[in-house]
Amino acid sequence: MVGGGSGISGDLMSDDMLERDHELREIARILAGARLASGHPNVPIIAITGTEGAGTSRVLAETADIGRRLGYRLGPRGRGEALAAGTRQALGAVPQDAPVLLTVDEAHLTGADDLVMLHVRAQEAANAPVVLAAAGRQRDDGTADWLPADDTAVTRLSLRPLTQDAVREIIARRVGAPPTDTLARFAAQAGGNPLLVTELITGLVEEGAVRVVNDRSAMLRAVPSGRVELLVRQRLAALPRPYQQLLQVAAALSGRPDPLRIRSIAQLSGAERDVLDQASSSILLRRSDAYVRFRSVLAWLAVRNSMPALLRAIVKTGDPGDASRDRSADQAIPSRPRRGESHGSDTGPACPWCALTDTERTIAVFVSEGLTNREIARRVFLSPHTVNYHLRNTFRKLGIASRVALAGITAGRHPHDHPRGPAGD
Template sequence: MDELSARSDADGGTAVVSLLGAADLAFARGDTSAAVDLAARGADRARRAGLHGFLPDAHTVLALSALRQGDMSVSAQFADQLRDYALLGRTAHGPSQCAWAAAQLLEVRGGPASAAQLIAGIATDDRLLLELLTSQPTAAAWLVRATRKLGDEVLARRVVAGAGALAVRNPGLCSVGAAAGHAAGLLDGDPDGVLAAAAAHQDPWAAASAAEDAGKFLAARPAERQRAVEAFESAADGYAGAGAPWDARRVASRLRALGVRRGRHPQYAGRSGPDAGTLTNTEAAVAELVSQGFTNSQVGERLFISGHTVAFHLKKIFRKMDVASRVELTRAWSRVPGASREGARAS
């Protein structure tokens, strides 16, 4: 009986590892829907088999996929959980990835300062930094941006040095080389270097991220406006193709600032049905963020609109969803088809 139980545990562990590995691959190629499905199945198998050490890995994929899709209700649920996993050492597999995911979620919710402890913890620990840059090369550019927002150039340079050293040791890994070039270009303010990284990235989301970064550098130079537009257009298309509507909408806002309007905004994930079906994409995004407790000004910052515009959208949302307050909106929004399904995945 003990032998049968051991064999069952081993089989269960193999199935969990297989599902989570497939989820990682799906996320890397930009198929967030498949990543969510595989990670949710992996988490379910892990719980049923009592293999709770795998849950942080599953939750990391679920959280990053939700963030990329713009589903803030799910990503917010994971932020504190992943932070605790990382800080308390409750994950034996990929602790750096767990910390990185938590840092991204916390930054979105409360700005870089709220994730400072995790960011510094990764960037100052040689083992964690190497582990993260090996498994998630795109983390290099994010860490450079985050450390510079915190005003810590020393940490930014440390990340770039780590990414560069990893690329030198692994010349055959295109993703590692592209990530190192992206991080170095960010540190140096070199749009051409970042564009070269965008062309080298094999991950479609990473390529879009590099194109956006290059566009920001170019947009600051009046003579380079057309190149900035081209970079942002490439980023918007890349994000849309990688299942990242949140990022695509941000780039569309950057294009509008340059006088360029794209015809259609990407959809936010997980929100449709009779109660919310009449909402526009922007109204749905506002409802999502308000239901998470963000103020009008915080919602505006995330959607690149003014707080007054958020208030205007809220009036229309209240009317369309037949609610009279933010509290009632939060309750109604939690019952929108898709919300309960995503909530189940987060449990």
């Protein structure tokens, strides 16, 4: 990003602003043009749209900074649910000869008429060019009910998911080195959502689940961070209880985040459509006319894990005894390497170590570090009983009978960059 007359800072972009330079340059262009206009030009409303976690609020904050650098007077910052007369009245304190920038966050909580009226009355009160920048959510088909019907009055900037290059850059910044292919593929399961990516990597760093090995950021275990689990569960808890249970059952029944078929959306009741809109504008779901699906593998996995293992087993097989064998819930969807990529190991597929799942290898690493089953359980988000189950499988596969023998085998491997990454469970 460049400085100068554009009003855009030349500083290194923060993680949540990666790949948003195009939108920021367009915002700077609009603000620069409106500032030079005379009288009461038909200044467009700047609408910043995206699904939850796309960074609309952050781009709106940067818009205010750009406006300030360009000489705008900033009006009171509003939120969608609080577009009140107080916002307009406060404009009386703004110098009448200065252009004004109003910012409204969570605009999806208000209506298009309110936004237009706010813009018009603000121009009248300020007696100067007034730009209104609003940030809010959009549906997966790109629609947003809060946008004015007159498209000519709106300049819309829709935020896209991050590319894999941007995800790799976030990992490098947060961990301190470029990621291995395994870690990059694991992070890609956030679906390019900036919020999920940053929460995933930040959580893995905090939990000691990633480490720099041979100048590369590598995983110690292929499970989502607790921060991601908490974030998804908070969004799930915001839905009515029957819909929470519906998503949990759907996640438990599927072996991957396959589409959840529903009857035609046109046949749903108004209340059902409202709940669906709420979930599909969040990090939980995405939808088309025929189906909804989990927005990302990580969202699916976190919803699945929010159901106790015993209930998952009953829902899936009808047999509560299968709870300890429901291993797929603590692992992400296997990601196969692309041609020419390496998992970072030259061990052959026939060796006993390679026959272990990622969970079993991760637990073996912690055993070699002297952790108890209960301590390991806290690290890998499993019960001590399930950890013991994985250890028994590991002993059987390796032909050993003690933790000491397991520690000896693990010491001869690469415990900080598992050969199969998230695959294998």
